[in-house]
Amino acid sequence: MAANEPGGRSARKHQAIMEAATAVFMAKGYAGTSMDDIAKLAAVSKQTVYKHFADKEKLFAEIVLATTDRVDAMIDLVAGIPTDAGAPEENLLRLARQFLTALTQPQVLQLRRLIIANADTFPDLGAAWYEQGFERVLATLAATFQRLADQGLLRIDDPLLAANHFSGMLLWIPVNKAMFHGGPQHTQAELDHYADEGVRVFLAAYR
Numbered sequence: 361m362a363a364n365e366p367g368g369r370s371a372r373k374h375q376a377i378m379e380a381a382t383a384v385f386m387a388k389g390y391a392g393t394s395m396d397d398i399a400k401l402a403a404v405s406k407q408t409v410y411k412h413f414a415d416k417e418k419l420f421a422e423i424v425l426a427t428t429d430r431v432d433a434m435i436d437l438v439a440g441i442p443t444d445a446g447a448p449e450e451n452l453l454r455l456a457r458q459f460l461t462a463l464t465q466p467q468v469l470q471l472r473r474l475i476i477a478n479a480d481t482f483p484d485l486g487a488a489w490y491e492q493g494f495e496r497v498l499a500t501l502a503a504t505f506q507r508l509a510d511q512g513l514l515r516i517d518d519p520l521l522a523a524n525h526f527s528g529m530l531l532w533i534p535v536n537k538a539m540f541h542g543g544p545q546h547t548q549a550e551l552d553h554y555a556d557e558g559v560r561v562f563l564a565a566y567r
Contacts, residue, residue, distance in 0.1 A: 456555035529558035
């Protein structure tokens with residue numbers, strides 16, 4: 361790191377490089393991105409980029425893993441399902457709509473595609489992103505379903521499998537369409553419909 365720079369200035373450059381790298385990797389893919397591209401967008405020299413990141417691979421790994429921090433908000437959402445015995449369907453429906461909207465944002469879908477496209481080259485990175493990201497969400501959802509089952513609101517033998525069923529029914533259509541078409545293909549009305557029907561089918565199996 362640039363030891364001769366004041367800490368604040370160095371941190372700002374580091375952040376600028378991270379933001380530029382994220383934008384360029386998403387636009388051009390890993391193979392199509394050069395350190396020159398990143399330096400240009402970050403408005404720094406290529407030498408400065410290399411002072412902060414030893415090579416393109418390390419920069420790619422850092423921006424990918426940095427995105428797992430955003431999962432904390434999703435975990436808070438999932439963990440916060442009310443245990444109101446009178447309205448389990450309403451509570452799950454509200455969760456399903458927020459869950460779908462968050463996980464089908466264009467940048468989230470772009471990042472997913474970018475990681476999958478480079479999973480053969482960086483299998484450990486892909487696994488780390490999944491474990492620190494979506495797997496944490498599923499584990500939290502499973503714990504929440506177990507809590508609802510303990511209160512007699514759901515009938516669940518395998519909470520983690522139920523969590524996968526719940527998320528799978530919601531995400532299968534919009535995420536697959538986005539992966540194959542290169543971007544989101546859904547409207548908000550369609551997402552709400554997937555959420556409504558997903559909760560209906562889920563409760564038919566687990567209520």
